[in-house]
Amino acid sequence: MTAASAASRGMLVCHACGLLSKAQPHVHEMSCPRCGDHLHFRKPNSIQRSWALLLTAMLLYIPANLLPMMHTSSLFGSQSDTIMSGVVYFWTSGSWYLALIIFFASIMVPLLKMVALMLLLITAQRRSRWQLQQRTRLYRLVEFVGRWSMLDIYVVAVIVALVQLKGLATILPGPGAIAFGAVVVLTMFAAMAFDPRIMWDSLETERG
């Protein structure tokens, strides 16, 4: 194969401005000659950092789904809503399209994202050459879609701010919101820590 990676030729591409530059020998802390950003051949400790963030997110995904996102209390009693009960509420009250949006954005997207990152990390660790193009595409999808999970946080924020009728009805944010926000942020950081170029490095190592 004639294809060569920039790293194998001692060249680095800057993440911030895209400039390709030659690595200087005997220099440990390299920075981009154009924009000054840190340069490295591969993101440092990419796999370990990504795993650590991902595992934390997976743990927090449990309370995020079990603990209530909102407490509603009025003269007629009080109730606590988890993400799933919100989906059920919309489904039964006829807004099935909203139920689907929330179900996908808040339950399926974080779950699929974590499974996808796990797959990427395990295959990269095993230096697998399987479906490199599709795996890179999966990584792009994970990076693109992650932000949409913030949806439920914003819903809670707006509703809590509006419904503050002391005495008549109050809606308070629940602990699930903290866990859920943490899941979104941690999975975003996990995806950013992962370096897709590591997957392609498997093409360059000699293995029998």
Added chain:
Amino acid sequence: MKEDGMTEPLVACHECDLLQREVPVPRGGVVRCVRCNAVLYRSHPDSFERTLALTAGGIVLFAIANSFPLIGLKIQGQLIETTLFQTVQTLWNEDMKSVGMLVFATTMLMPGLQLAALTYLLLPLRVGRAPAHFAIVYRVMQSVRPWGMVEVFMLGVLVSLVKLAHLAGIVPGAALGAFAVLMFVMAAIAAVFDPRDLWARLAAVESRRHAQRHVHDPHRAGVTS
């Protein structure tokens, strides 16, 4: 960037690190990595001017979106309104400081920083000056970008409107419309902005300044490149 032993300019894919020859982009075209299909660079007609125009519009919309009420609820003849910052304050006061900070960062701080940084970088270049600390501001702008979530917030507001519709009458505020348009403006900036073009402009401005310093003729009209 012609270095020793290199005859043709090269680019490396940021997703698979493949080294490949830099090819000219057709106007409005996209150049993709031959191995992993990642977008290497694209050319937009008038990328610089369009980004600047969109940023200017974005700043106006951002100001409106943050200073007017987002939505109001009409309950028993009483109108309760909230601005974006008030939602952050409520979360903060309800002992949800982390969630409040998250909302503040993703809907106000990060998009605001992005717009401010773009203005700082583009406006002086437009009039032929290189702004100070160009590289640092550029890096801030690039690192802030993934955390601005105006479009997700907009969808969140719409969902909560439907959720509240059975409780009370809903009065959409001026900020709601501004946010809706800002969402499209931010998406357009992301699509039109071209880092290569920006750095090329900076280089052009700097070399022109450099050339002017060495020309003794005080009449600038006489300087041709």
